[in-house]
Amino acid sequence: MKILAVxxxxxxxxxxxxxxxxxxxxxxxxxxxxxxxxxxxxxxxPKFDCIFVDIKMPEMDGIELTGILRxxxxxxxxxxxxxxxxxxxxxxxxxxxxxxDDYISKPLDEMEFKVRLASIARIEAERQRNLAMQxxxxxxxxxxxxxxxxxxxxxxxRAGGIPYAxxxxxxxxxxxL
Numbered sequence: 001m002k003i004l005a006v007x008x009x010x011x012x013x014x015x016x017x018x019x020x021x022x023x024x025x026x027x028x029x030x031x032x033x034x035x036x037x038x039x040x041x042x043x044x045x046p047k048f049d050c051i052f053v054d055i056k057m058p059e060m061d062g063i064e065l066t067g068i069l070r071x072x073x074x075x076x077x078x079x080x081x082x083x084x085x086x087x088x089x090x091x092x093x094x095x096x097x098x099x100x101d102d103y104i105s106k107p108l109d110e111m112e113f114k115v116r117l118a119s120i121a122r123i124e125a126e127r128q129r130n131l132a133m134q135x136x137x138x139x140x141x142x143x144x145x146x147x148x149x150x151x152x153x154x155x156x157x158r159a160g161g162i163p164y165a166x167x168x169x170x171x172x173x174x175x176x177l
Contacts, residue, residue, distance in 0.1 A: 004041065006052065010032060
């Protein structure tokens with residue numbers, strides 16, 4: 001999973017990166033401002049799967065950054081998690097209204113953070129499975145037009161399976177009866 005952490009405090013940014021790597025997330029990038037995060041998000045290929053954002057930052061606060069990120073990604077493919085010491089109800093409400101998916105208070109509680117990371121990973125795994133199924137369906141839909149209904153298809157040997165020619169002969173025999 002590709003993760004971006006945005007926090008103007010370099011100590012907390014390093015701690016967050018260390019904790020994420022400890023929990024098995026190796027593709028972690030840390031930046032110290034909203035403008036840097038936007039520039040990175042717009043040029044990132046593949047896109048980030050999860051972005052951790054601090055609320056209180058100079059230049060651009062995390063809620064403003066979240067709103068811009070949601071405008072860039074209206075399908076909400078990227079999970080945005082606020083990680084901040086600002087725990088007042090007004091900040092939490094503004095963060096969710098801007099498009100945040102989750103909200104974690106600083107200082108990080110180890111067990112809570114571990115559970116939230118597991119949830120983020122499950123959501124991303126499910127998104128990847130859905131994407132693979134959509135691609136398989138698209139591929140099958142494209143192939144369907146290559147075969148006509150009357151075309152004989154040879155199926156792999158399966159117990160109880162009847163070859164097409166035998167099935168056709170069987171139906172001819174039944175119709176005579």
